[in-house]
Amino acid sequence: MPSPVQVRCCDASGCRSAGSQALRTALEGARDAAGLDPSQLTIKPVGCLRQCGSGPLVACDRPGRTQLFGGLAPEQAGALIAEATADATAVPASMADGLAAHRIDLEGPFFALQRPVVLEGCGQVNPESIDDAIAFGTYAQLQRVLQELSPEQVRDEVRRSGLRGRGGAGYPTGLKWDTVALQPPGPRYVVCNADEGDPGAFMDRSVLESDPHRLIEGMAIAAYAVGAERGFVYVRAEYPLAIERLRLALQQARSRHLLGNHIHGTSFNLRLEVRVGAGAYVCGEETALLLSIQGQRGMPQPRPPFPAQSGLWGAPTLINNVETFTAVPAILREGGDWYAAMGTEHSKGTKVFALSGAVVNTGLVEVPMGTPLRTVVEVIGGGVPDGSPIKAVQTGGPSGGCIPAERLDTPVDYESLVELGSMMGSGGMVVMGQSTSMPEVARHFMGFSVNESCGKCIPCRAGTVQLAQLLDRFVERRASPEDMERLDALCQMVKVTSLCGLGQSAPNPVLSTLRWFRHEYEAACREPADALATGRVR
Amino acid sequence: MAVVTLNVNGQDVAVPAGASLLEATRAAAADVPTLCHLDGLNPVSSCRLCLVEVEGSNKLLPACSTAAAEGMVVHTHTPRLREYRRMAVELFFAEGNHVCAVCVANTHCELQDMAVTVGMDHSRFPYQYPQRSVDASHPQFTLDHNRCILCTRCVRVCDEIEGAHVWDIGSRGGQCHIVAGLDEPWGQVQACTSCGKCVEVCPTGALFRNTDTTAEKQPDASLPALLRSARDQHRWHNQ
Structure with missing residues (x-):
């Protein structure tokens, strides 16, 4: 049973660099000083709480109330513990004032307009604890899929969801899964592309650091749907914390028999391994990535043949992005139609963006597809810090383009962005002010x-x-x-x-x-x- | 034998099923230029000179690595293809140090011939004059990086035909260069059999015999195709 009062401390890269670990140590010290034990007040490290620019972020859960604080110094730990445990009246006024300045409004547009699907576990679960993930519902869909659904039914659900590849190109995920599944009998592979290299993109990193078990569940479901028994997660070496947590999560999943042979007593087997990149951006290109996994120089190959036909060691290979796989468990839980109800006609569901640049609220944003760019950067993002108008928004990193201020009312979906000469890319969004040349x-x-x-x-x-x-x-x-x-x-x-x-x-x-x-x-x-x-x- | 028929520049041609678009364009005598491609070696589609337009495809397709398909309508010399080919050749000349007057391959150089073919008499892009080295450590052959266009024919012939895999590519982008062994001087690479196939297939003067001087290199780029047919079909060209 979780204690009635819980303090969630962001322990992803962004907040770590803002000093979240010192703050958590101070909070634990303050809890002990207040004479409380962990059963009365849990302090747990969690993944990304999304408003990264205001880190280190700490969320305080009490029955019926959640508060979020940003940028607290370790010295303020005592005040936070007091605030978390005592009645509001019992906190000395000066301390409360000190905290009030750090309060982040959860009802404000940054959070209120978001629709977490991929990120639903981010900031909720302890990324290093499989028990926490299971308690949150992770792996439940894998069990249901293995025991109740045929691979065809799984693919049908994904096809109905209208999910498209979140790596940037937007290829229909269901179609890709079908292509792999319908290849002649023989070995096949699932590969997760976590070689997120675009400057200004940190969605995949946040998912890996915050909720690795959900990615593993998504990959396992995909492997079942296409008939693969082996898979790889290709992570760039620049994400050490993500690699560490993913490896730990895989180890935990293996020890719980959620990976390995005869998962959930069925005939389904799956081996998943991590492969670490060596610093080449081009290895995010799927054919180069596959060569790199095979130990060869990562250079793109002409397509066709597509990896779905001939990928790793010549076998049909399903390759999807982190965000794509992570969206799968929710799609199966709620149904493809539920997912397809969000978004636009051709771009369904939600998309995670990494918002940065000349913007008040820097961080992770998950919104339904088709949300106007203006809503994302001006309402959720809060616009340029000095209040001056936005000049342009860069999407898609070095493969994308700059969308001028006069086109900010464009809905964010694959086709609209391409029409403007940019692209969805993986989801990096850099806001530029007037002084940018x-x-x-x-x-x-x-x-x-x-x-x-x-x-x-x-x-x-x-x-x-x-x-x-x-x-x-x-x-x-x-x-x-x-x-x-x-x-x-x-x-x-x-x-x-x-x-x-x-x-x-x-x-x-x-x-x-x-x-x-x-x-x-x-x-x-x-x-x-x-x-x-x-x-x-x- | 299954055959596919397609149309190249208005001319109907039939080629064996499984043939490449390049073979189909040859059947139509369309003279699609190639630099990295060599019969007998696996295509890599890196020089982009053999790009052609196929009706119904919104992308240009490399003829060397695209399979010919029934009913394709192919255009090989549209104005924009000609322009792109010329630009590609200009980029080749601008990125290396190609000085024909002192080159062993002068008058037997595929890059030089390509400039003539695509009508390139000067480069509109500034020459980069990169600092590159010469590896003269091998007793019989020399590698002059200044003249290398990274077609990787040497890499492929050594790997696919000779089976020695002496050559590979090091570094990336504009810094890319051919490396011998584990990036060692060529003469120290024990895997090298000194067979000379890499020299024969090199389209420029980057690889040459030490005995060759200006304009004396006489390469034989038909070697891989002959060896391939000898091995696969037990057919020797003198039979």
């Missing part, structure tokens, strides 16, 4: 693509280098009108002729800023002297 933004992302190109095909290997040099000329205000034409032409060439999605989307930051902020590029070549003298772009 768009050619500089483009150059920044092009520099990223230059560094991360695998070097296989010429448009990406040499084209991005030339593009970066052209952009240097604009940023340094020494471009000529011919450079503008060259930029346009080369962007098209790299976009159309590159081998993999990375090269094909590398020019997107340039193309989208050229489309919406062309005047900034023109200003850099038309009257460079004037622009230099005034320091103004237009």
Whole structure:
């Protein structure tokens, strides 16, 4: 039985870097000092509480009331324990005032407009405790699926949900599962792509650090649905805490026989392993990722054959993103139709975004698809801190583009973002204020693509280098009108002729800023002297 | 033998089922340019010169690694394809140090010929003049990284035909280069059998025999196809 009073301390990377561990130690000290034991007041580490920018975050649960505090110093631990346990009147006024300044309104737009599905366990369960996860309902769907549903029924539910790949491309998940399942008999694999490399994206990391058991459950259900007995989670090496927690979670699941042979007494077997990347962004591309798992150099391969037909060691391989797998248990619990009722006609369900940049509330946001961008960045995000208008929102990292302020009313779904010259990407959303120079933004992302190109095909290997040099000329205000034409032409060439999605989307930051902020590029070549003298772009 | 029929540049052609689009374009004498592709080696589709337009596909498809399918309508030399090919060749010339006048492969260089084919007389992109090295540690052969276009023919012929896998690619992006063994001097790699196949298939002057000087390299890029047919079909070209 959990104690009636519970203090949940965020212990994900963001809050850790803001000092959450010292705060938790102080809280435990304060609890002991107050003469309480853990049965009266539980202090538990949990995953992401979402408003990462205000960390370290602490949530206080009392019967009928939950409060959230952000940015508390360890010295305030005593006040928080007093607040959590005593009647409100019993807390000295000065202490209460001190805490009040740190209170985060859970009824405010940041939380009220969110719809946690993938994130429903984030910040609720202790990511290092399988008991906590099971008590929260994790693995219940796996048991039900194995004992009551056929693989076809599982796939049917996923197909009905309208779930599309959350890694960015938005391929229909049910269709992908069917493709793998319908391959000729033989071994097959499930792979989770947790090589989240886009700058400004931290959704997958948060899920791995906050609720790894739910991902494992989702992967196990997927493996059952497609007939796989072996799977891998490919995590980037830059996520040490996520790797540690995932490994621990897999170990716990194995010891409870939720992984291994004869799961829940059925004939279903599953072995899951972690594979750690070695720092190459391109390994987030599925064919490169599969080669990397096999111990080879991670370089994209021409498709077809698609991994669903021929993937790991030539066997049909289901490869989905962390968020996609994590959405599966909820879909099976509530039904595909429930999931499909959220979102838009072609983009169903919810999507997690990592909101950062020039915005008041930095953190994780899960909203139904089709929510206007303006709602996400201005209402949930709270807009630019100094109250000035937003200039643009960058989505999709180095593969996406900048959406200008006048298009903020666009609903967030796969098609609308592509129409604007950007893309959903994995879900990074960087808000830009008025002082941001768009050619500089483009150059920044092009520099990223230059560094991360695998070097296989010429448009990406040499084209991005030339593009970066052209952009240097604009940023340094020494471009000529011919450079503008060259930029346009080369962007098209790299976009159309590159081998993999990375090269094909590398020019997107340039193309989208050229489309919406062309005047900034023109200003850099038309009257460079004037622009230099005034320091103004237009 | 099952056959698929398709249309290339307005001409109907029939090719064996399983043939690549490249073979189909050859049947139509369409002269689709290629650099990284070599008959007898597995395609990698990295030079992007053989990209063609296929009606109904919103993407350009590499002819070397796309299977020919029944009823395809293929265009190989549309204005935009010509322009992209020229740009790709310009990028090749701009990224390395290609000085034909002092090159062993002058007049026998596929990159040089490609420039002529696509009508490239100068590069519109600034030359990068990268700092690259020369590996002359092997007793018979030399590797000049300045002339390498990373087609990976040497990597593939050594791995797929000779079975020695001496070559591979190191680093990434613009820093990519061919490495011998575990990134050692070529002459120290014990796996190398000194068979010279890599030299024969190299399209430029990056790999050459030490005895060759300017314009003397006479490569034989048909070697992998001959060896493949000899092994797979027990057919030797002198029979």
